Amino acid sequence: MSETRFTDQHEWVRLEGDTATVGITKYAAEALGDVVFVELPAKGRKVGAGGEAAVVESVKAASEVYAPVGGEVSEANSALEAAPATVNDDPEGAGWFFKLKGVAPGDFTKLMTQAAYAEFVKGL
Amino acid sequence: MDTPELLHRTLLYALHLELGAKMVPFAGYEMPVQYPAGVLKEHLHTRAHAGLFDVSHMGQAFLSGADPAAALEKLTPADVSGLKEGMQRYGLLLTHQGTIRDDFMFSRLAGEAPLYLVVNAGCKEGDFAYISAELKGAATLTTRNDRALLALQGPEAAKVLERHSPGISDLTFMRVVRASVAGAPAIISRTGYTGEDGFEISIEGADAEKVARALLAEPEVMPIGLGARDSLRLEAGLCLYGHDMDDTIDPVEANLVWSIGKRRKTEGGFAGADIVQDKLLNGVAKKRVGILPEGRAPAREGTEIAWNGRIIGKVTSGGFGPSLNGPLAMGYVESEFAETGTKIELIVRGNRLAAAVAAMPFVPHTYKRK
Structure with a gap:
């Protein structure tokens, strides 16, 4: 059973057990435009909640991707390095950025639910 | 919260919205940064077919007087007097310290005494005040911010424009002519800012939307944002002025010596001439x-450039080139490292990334010279 939550920085995070998969939302991918480069965190790196974890760049600009929850990087989606446009094509699926293990459930439940995020985006 | 800046709009503002543009503040104007196709597709479309740009925010003016070319030469090291009728040229507007106040295009239209000038949007008010004050008594500047300016760029630009301005495809690179486009009187030059063959089309404000719509209706043409x-x-x-050069940079540092007329190098007689000649x-x-x-x-932009760990310069424009399909940049380095092929390092997010000084253009120009 997994659940997806969202941040006001437009990351999504899906929790399965104590492992979280992180990516950027459809809204973020559309706002960024065509993604041409991603920089992913190294496996084993520890990141705190809200810490800089990855970089996503469009033709025009570079943006940070923050870790919505704290944890240790267990995997990065290296397929994005060769095919960064996947972030635009399937931001909330194949376009995931990295996985974190050892995630504290308290970090996760603080984040916005799908409904709350939809409401948040509507207000932007 | 920041106080919202009062932004100007070009005459095509409503059309940009209708086309679904994302509008951003640029040089005091609300301008389309991209349309729904997005930057990547717009870029590639321009290189493959034709793109239409609204550049009406740029400053247009006429310089008249007994000898406007001789007058303008006081402020630019370009050869203005030697410009033949029907030709356009690139020039630098210099400060009295010999640094770059702006870059601009100037034209001598056939059978007309006044010179036609186009300057950068972000500099136009300052430029026009500077030119007027400096050339007082010798020449008179008439600004034409009421006019619109469109750029039609790409390998199919000539084919498209020919349909609306018969004979225009005979014009060659850096030539300029008064002609009619879609029934509107225009000043058309075979120039641009993309490296592609193409045209810049100056029209009366009242004709702006009509001409833009006529060109956008052509199947080869897509609207292109900033x-x-x-x-x-x-x-x-x-x-790009304000990034790759500004009033702290001189023409030699900017590698724009080619824009200085041969005669002007020795004769001088322009603002900051002693400094530039030195x-x-x-x-x-x-x-x-x-x-x-x-x-x-x-x-x-702003990325530090290093050599063996020592900082030797800074990136002034950098990003991803869709046609190059890779990253590219320009910047300033200490002169001893300026040789093409020199291995350098770029400090990106604390990492030293390998790079090399490269010849420009990165993508070959396709101007129609003859």
């Missing part, structure tokens, strides 16, 4: 160069 305009000009190795003779400490990162990571 995002792709920037990536196109960067691939073409063309400077730099031409004795060289400069830093130079503008092209840069190609070896990896995929773009190095943005």
